[in-house]
Structure formats: C-alpha cells, structure tokens
Amino acid sequence: MKSYNLEAFKGIIIALYSSYDAEGNIDKEAARKLARHYASTGVKGLYVGGSSGEGMLQSVEERKQMLEAVIAEVGDELTIIAHVGAPSTRDSVELAVHAELVGAHAVSAVPAIYYRLSPDSVESHWQAIIDSTSLPFIIYHIPQTTGFQLSKSLLVKMAAQDKVIGVKISAESTFELQQFKAAGGNDFLVLNGPDEQYLAGRSIGADGGIGGTYGVMPELFLKVEQCYGQGDMAEAQKWQFIINDLIVELLSFPSLYGACKAILSLRGFETGQPRMPLLPIEASDQDRVKALNNRILDYILEAKG
Numbered sequence: 388m389k390s391y392n393l394e395a396f397k398g399i400i401i402a403l404y405s406s407y408d409a410e411g412n413i414d415k416e417a418a419r420k421l422a423r424h425y426a427s428t429g430v431k432g433l434y435v436g437g438s439s440g441e442g443m444l445q446s447v448e449e450r451k452q453m454l455e456a457v458i459a460e461v462g463d464e465l466t467i468i469a470h471v472g473a474p475s476t477r478d479s480v481e482l483a484v485h486a487e488l489v490g491a492h493a494v495s496a497v498p499a500i501y502y503r504l505s506p507d508s509v510e511s512h513w514q515a516i517i518d519s520t521s522l523p524f525i526i527y528h529i530p531q532t533t534g535f536q537l538s539k540s541l542l543v544k545m546a547a548q549d550k551v552i553g554v555k556i557s558a559e560s561t562f563e564l565q566q567f568k569a570a571g572g573n574d575f576l577v578l579n580g581p582d583e584q585y586l587a588g589r590s591i592g593a594d595g596g597i598g599g600t601y602g603v604m605p606e607l608f609l610k611v612e613q614c615y616g617q618g619d620m621a622e623a624q625k626w627q628f629i630i631n632d633l634i635v636e637l638l639s640f641p642s643l644y645g646a647c648k649a650i651l652s653l654r655g656f657e658t659g660q661p662r663m664p665l666l667p668i669e670a671s672d673q674d675r676v677k678a679l680n681n682r683i684l685d686y687i688l689e690a691k692g
C-alpha cells in the first residue's frame with residue numbers, strides 16, 4: 388500500500404496553459420483568474436508546466452512563477468501536480484524542491500530531453516528528482532516527443548518505491564496503458580494522456596486523465612466521466628465522440644495551443660499567445676475560432692442539462 392492518498396489524483400486533471408502578458412512574460416494575475424475558473428468546474432486538479440503549459444519553453448524562474456500563482460489561488464481546493472521535467476537533472480531538481488516549498492501535491496517529470504538517454508540515465512534522472520523532495524512522483528511517459536520508450540521493467544522498478552505513485556501516459560497505445568496498469572498493480576495510478584481516448588483509457592484501466600484540451604471543455608470530460616461512472620457506456624461514448632469532433636477541429640489550426648488560448652480569450656481569460664516556436668492563431672483564423680467556441684459552449688450547455 389502506498390502511503391499517499393491516491394484518490395486525490397483520480398479524475399479529470401487539466402494540463403494548464405500558461406498565462407502570458409502582451410510582452411510574453413508570465414502573467415500571474417491571469418493565471419490565477421484561469422485557475423479560479425477551473426476550480427469552479429468540478430475538476431480534480433491542475434497539471435502545471437507540462438506540454439500544454441509549455442514548461443520546456445520557459446526559464447526555471449518563469450516556471451516557478453506560474454506554479455506559485457496557481458497554488459496561491461487554488462492550492463487548497465485542487466490537486467496541483469508540478470511538472471518539473473527539464474533538459475538537465477539539475478534544473479528538474481531545483482524545480483522539484485521549489486514545488487514542495489510552495490505547496491504542490493506531487494511532482495512529475497518526463498525523461499531528460501535532447502540527448503538520447505539510456506534507461507539507466509533516465510532512471511538516475513528521475514531518482515534524483517524523487518530523492519529531492521518528500522512529495523509523490525508521477526512518471527510522464529510521452530515517447531513521441533521525448534524519444535524515450537519506457538519499458539515495463541523500468542516501470543515496475545520505479546513503481547516499487549512508495550513515492551512513485553503513478554504514470555501519465557500520453558502515448559497513444561491503450562494496450563500499453565493496460566499493460567502498465569497491470570504491471571504497476573492496483574496501488575499504482577495510470578493517468579490517460581490522449582484526450583481523444585479518455586473513455587478508451589478509462590475502460591482499459593486508467594484512473595483518470597490529464598489533458599490539454601480539457602482546458603477549453605472540462606465540462607465535457609466531466610460528463611464522460613459521470614456517464615462512465617454510472618455505467619452508461621452509450622452516453623459516455625456519445626460525449627467522447629462529440630469531444631473527438633471538437634479536437635479534430637482544434638487540431639486543424641496552426642497550433643493546438645494557439646487555438647485553445649484563442650478560445651479562452653473569447654471567454655475573457657487572457658493567456659497570451661503560445662510561445663515561439665509554437666505558432667499563434669492568424670487573424671484570418673479568428674472567425675473559425677469563434678464558430679468553434681460557440682459550438683463548444685453549446686455542447687457545454689447541453690452536457691450540464
């Protein structure tokens with residue numbers, strides 16, 4: 388039995404977009420406003436500084452600022468997972484120590500990026516992060532961006548530690564998800580990454596999910612979760628299919644993050660442009676963004692019944 392409360396990590400966790408001002412600097416007030424809004428939706432928590440949060444494109448100081456803003460606003464209400472993955476172990480450890488100091492509930496990290504690393508190297512990287520705090524740790528498995536394929540044997544070795552409470556799987560294979568769940572055991576969390584497969588992931592063993600598109604439609608993922616919890620698979624599937632149509636449209640813009648940020652802006656939450664090299668939305672895309680936002684809002688109304 389893990390000594391941590393795993394229930395706090397089960398459910399819908401939004402991979403938070405970072406908030407920037409017009410100059411592209413972290414906008415703490417805007418981040419707090421968005422976090423406050425999410426706390427009112429019923430989601431379980433926020434994943435700060437991950438892929439959607441552009442942590443890899445920010446300085447260590449900026450990442451600290453984002454996390455501090457979010458925790459100051461909703462740290463007592465939501466589960467806050469700080470993604471501390473960075474190209475160097477040194478920066479990751481600094482971020483982890485800071486995350487514990489300011490009150491995060493868990494830390495999480497991808498393998499160190501850029502260098503093609505051996506499993507031993509990745510293990511040492513994660514271990515240094517794990518040893519630097521008393522917080523639980525969630526492995527972030529996203530091989531399509533890191534190039535690192537987590538083996539079942541390394542997962543099992545890591546999961547044997549009390550502090551390693553789970554893995555967030557952004558790989559698209561639900562078979563791998565199921566295999567990781569079986570390998571980690573019931574006392575080990577598996578969190579679904581691909582939002583398009585939330586229901587598939589849940590059905591095959593995921594305990595919840597962490598996703599970026601949740602940020603523009605948390606209510607729809609909560610609806611899937613509610614229907615799934617009630618055993619109404621037909622209704623859960625209906626909502627997952629609606630979500631998937633919306634995601635296909637979101638992915639048709641120059642950048643997914645740009646589209647989601649533009650939608651948030653239409654709703655009064657200014658998060659700025661995605662940071663280069665991620666592309667912003669063009670002025671010529673605005674009408675299409677507005678139409679998509681209206682569609683999502685209509686579905687949210689329907690989901691709330």
Ligand SMILES: CC(=O)N[C@@H]([C@@H](O)[C@H](O)[C@H](O)CO)[C@@H](O)CC(=O)C(=O)O
Pocket residue numbers: 402403434437438439440529556557579580581582583597598599600634643
């Ligand atoms: C590859 C990727 O970025 N996957 C996203 C999904 O939320 C993804 O944006 C969504 O499924 C749309 O394809 C998440 O798994 C990543 C995530 O949660 C994060 O932002 O850290």
